Amino acid sequence: MSELLQFLFSGLTVGAVYALVALGFTIIYNASDVVNFAQGEFVMLGGMITWFAYQAGLPLPLAALVAILATAALGVTLNKLAIEPARGAPVVSLIIITIGASVFIQGAAQQVFDKQIHSFPAFSGDTPLRVLEATIQPQSLWVIGGALVVFVGLWLFFTRTLIGRAVLATSNNRLAAQLVGINTNFVMTLSFALSAGIGALAGVLATPITLTAYNVGIGFALKGFAGAMLGGMGNPKGALVGGFLIGLIEALTAGYLSSTYKEAVAFVVILLVLFFMPQGLFGSKSTERV
Amino acid sequence: MLTVEGLRSRYGRIEVLHGIDLHVDSGEIVTVVGANGAGKTTLLRCLSGVQPLSSGTITFRGEPLHLVPAYRRLARGLAHSPEGRQIFTNLTVEENLRLGAFLYTDERVEKDMDDAFQMFPILKEKRNLVAGGLSGGQQQMLAMARALMGRPFCLLLDEPSMGLAPIVVQQIFEVISGLKALGVTVLLVEQNAFGALKIADRGYVMETGRITMQGPSEELISNPRIREAYLGL
Numbered sequence: 001m002s003e004l005l006q007f008l009f010s011g012l013t014v015g016a017v018y019a020l021v022a023l024g025f026t027i028i029y030n031a032s033d034v035v036n037f038a039q040g041e042f043v044m045l046g047g048m049i050t051w052f053a054y055q056a057g058l059p060l061p062l063a064a065l066v067a068i069l070a071t072a073a074l075g076v077t078l079n080k081l082a083i084e085p086a087r088g089a090p091v092v093s094l095i096i097i098t099i100g101a102s103v104f105i106q107g108a109a110q111q112v113f114d115k116q117i118h119s120f121p122a123f124s125g126d127t128p129l130r131v132l133e134a135t136i137q138p139q140s141l142w143v144i145g146g147a148l149v150v151f152v153g154l155w156l157f158f159t160r161t162l163i164g165r166a167v168l169a170t171s172n173n174r175l176a177a178q179l180v181g182i183n184t185n186f187v188m189t190l191s192f193a194l195s196a197g198i199g200a201l202a203g204v205l206a207t208p209i210t211l212t213a214y215n216v217g218i219g220f221a222l223k224g225f226a227g228a229m230l231g232g233m234g235n236p237k238g239a240l241v242g243g244f245l246i247g248l249i250e251a252l253t254a255g256y257l258s259s260t261y262k263e264a265v266a267f268v269v270i271l272l273v274l275f276f277m278p279q280g281l282f283g284s285k286s287t288e289r290v
Numbered sequence: 291m292l293t294v295e296g297l298r299s300r301y302g303r304i305e306v307l308h309g310i311d312l313h314v315d316s317g318e319i320v321t322v323v324g325a326n327g328a329g330k331t332t333l334l335r336c337l338s339g340v341q342p343l344s345s346g347t348i349t350f351r352g353e354p355l356h357l358v359p360a361y362r363r364l365a366r367g368l369a370h371s372p373e374g375r376q377i378f379t380n381l382t383v384e385e386n387l388r389l390g391a392f393l394y395t396d397e398r399v400e401k402d403m404d405d406a407f408q409m410f411p412i413l414k415e416k417r418n419l420v421a422g423g424l425s426g427g428q429q430q431m432l433a434m435a436r437a438l439m440g441r442p443f444c445l446l447l448d449e450p451s452m453g454l455a456p457i458v459v460q461q462i463f464e465v466i467s468g469l470k471a472l473g474v475t476v477l478l479v480e481q482n483a484f485g486a487l488k489i490a491d492r493g494y495v496m497e498t499g500r501i502t503m504q505g506p507s508e509e510l511i512s513n514p515r516i517r518e519a520y521l522g523l
Contacts, residue, residue, distance in 0.1 A: 162388070162389075166392060168381060169389050175340055176376040178360045179360070179370050179372060180392045180393075181393045
């Protein structure tokens with residue numbers, strides 16, 4: 001029993017990180033139909049920039065803020081330099097561009113930073129909290145709380161604000177969005193900034209637990225992607241639930257089967273989703289009259 | 291209100307509009323009729339800015355419009371209800387209308403929405419339903435209502451009657467005639483030449499990217515060549 005609880009805690013913790021990555025996928029997908037595979041690099045940059053800023057003497061909260069803002073700016077740059085000029089290209093081409101960007105960012109990070117593994121102190125100390133018969137790191141609560149806060153914030157943004165609905169409108173029909181006066185380029189910029197910022201936040205929150213290095217991004221991207229697929233691409237609720245589920249399945253697999261199979265979980269889930277319910281848990285089958 | 295001079299546009303290397311001149315005066319309903327592929331839709335897309343011009347000018351309310359980006363043209367008072375309706379299919383009817391007034395946050399938005407519901411009562415009934423589930427006629431009504439939510443001086447309408455039952459077509463055309471009373475100028479593009487000319491003040495006939503005839507609607511309706519080619523009479 002205590003064993004199960006322990007696995008669940010660790011699953012929720014990594015699941016929260018995947019959920020944040022999945023939410024990042026969701027935002028850009030909603031605005032542009034593009035699956036941004038550079039999403040994981042934003043997580044890596046969040047951790048790496050924070051570490052370097054922290055090393056340079058900035059207090060940790062400030063270093064984290066710098067990392068989030070710098071990564072958001074990089075997201076905007078990625079959109080301006082790589083996605084926007086390719087406007088009108090098929091979505092598959094755009095997705096391949098994001099894969100290229102991912103490789104590029106990873107290579108650049110290796111040069112600009114280094115190839116070491118880094119970490120910084122947990123925000124609220126390292127004393128584990130006892131819950132029933134298991135323990136949980138205070139940092140885990142930060143990660144889980146962060147995922148929930150971001151989710152609620154996004155939900156309010158998309159359902160309660162006009163600009164949020166403008167993002168949804170742009171994804172549904174770019175032509176019509178322009179005709180009602182929405183600056184669709186701005187919507188794209190905003191989406192990349194938001195998405196990159198959230199990715200960086202995930203990196204900031206997770207690094208004290210998962211550690212960071214120039215090459216951690218791709219793993220986060222694949223698992224976050226699996227989470228987003230499982231929940232239903234484009235659905236924030238799906239991203240949250242899907243991310244947590246991937247984390248939980250991964251932790252249970254590692255616990256009860258073998259940690260060797262842990263890495264395979266995300267891929268098995270992607271395959272199963274594609275075979276049996278391509279629309280995901282919360283994705284709606286689109287029914288439209290024409 | 292709207293003056294177009296020497297407008298040319300191309301898709302890739304193929305020019306589809308070969309120098310269009312037309313004008314729409316304030317308060318008029320003007321129609322552009324012509325066969326499928328004549329370039330009518332492209333003309334409207336150029337006017338609303340989603341299709342680039344290769345040369346020519348557009349003047350709207352005394353100011354050049356052709357350099358204004360598409361998303362700013364509604365703020366200048368030019369709305370476009372595009373071909374194929376292009377409603378936001380995954381949003382509700384009400385959200386579609388609210389986004390039509392994206393540029394505004396004042397109390398008039400509520401009032402305009404009530405007016406839209408009065409114009410098309412069926413939309414009020416379906417206000418909380420996802421727009422993608424509406425019938426073709428209802429989607430057309432929504433597209434027009436959404437365009438009007440942007441408070442245009444001039445409304446560009448692309449084939450509002452396409453694919454609709456005759457009774458619905460009649461209703462749509464009645465609403466278009468009614469826009470005059472609301473002070474909205476209309477440029478209506480139609481393949482249904484007879485229906486369009488009946489409610490329009492003036493008309494242009496477009497053939498393969500050129501204006502080939504123009505004049506008051508009654509004149510065009512009684513022109514033997516038009517009767518034969520477009521009205522099936």
